[in-house]
Amino acid sequence: MTVPDGLSCDAPDEPDTVLPSGRGLPCGARLAGAVRALAAAKRTDPSALALAALLLVPDGACDPGECDVDGRVTLPLRPVVTATDSAVRRALAAAVALADPAFRIVPAADVGRLEAAVETLGYRNKTLAHALKRLSFQPLDGRVTELRDAVQMFGFVNEWCFDEEQVRRRFRELAPVYHPDTGVVACRERMAQLIDARNLLVRHVRTVYGSGAWMEREPAR
Incomplete structure (x- = not known):
């Protein structure tokens, strides 16, 4: 079977070897893998895909670059x-994206910027976690039973x-910090003691309000 210009649609016997008088296309390993998979599914080769897709490539499409997140390879072309x-x-x-709408190619320059941004955010997150850990309270021995604690x-x-x-608002601020599953400074013991402390403070507020002692002891504002 042939396509325009007399190019056979049969895949070459050695797809990773540059054919005589052909050339190697430097591209990302992820793109190359997707192209080879699409060519195999269509029972053709990357050169035939390229010829067909060159007629359809949209104006302003981005060049995915000579490498991607999986590295750089050379794709043989006729x-x-x-x-x-x-x-x-x-x-x-474009051909791969048309065949698989979920497939996305990120230009190499964008990959570099994204990697730098991720590295910066990771560093900031570690710094914040370290600061929170230094500032956070140390777990007490056992349950929280003393009002002063x-x-x-x-x-x-x-x-x-x-x-x-104010007690409940403060608890909502602290709980995400110490939550054992999602907290920045995840600690099951701290979380349990935080709950104990909240309950103790709420009982204290309700007791002093109910007894009338609040207005007697509350400092002048």
Whole structure:
């Protein structure tokens, strides 16, 4: 079977070897793998795909570059493919994307920028986690039963400077930090003691409000 220009659609016997008088196309390993898989599925070769896709490649399509996240390889092309390397890469990327809409090619320059951004965010996350760990309270021995420990754990000045809403708001701020599954400073023991402290402070607020002692002891504002 042939396509226009007399190019056979049968795949060459040695797809990883540059054919005589042909050339090697430098491209990303991921793109090359996808192109070979598509060519095999279509019972053709990368050169035939390139010729067909060059007629369809959209204007303004991005060149995926000579390498990608999986590295760089050389894809063999037959001599009938005379377009520039950039045009062929864009055509092959478009052909793969048409066959598999979920397939995405990221230009090498963008990959570098993304990797740098990820590295920066990772460093910042480690720095933040380290700072939180240094500032966070150390787990006490056993359960939290003393009011002074609960007050200190929640960062209040004394037992008369907060109400129930402030206790619950502070708990909502601290819980995501220590949650054992998703917390930045994940700690099951700290989380359990945080719950103990919240319950103790809420009971304290309700007791002093109910007894009328709150207004007697509350510092002048």
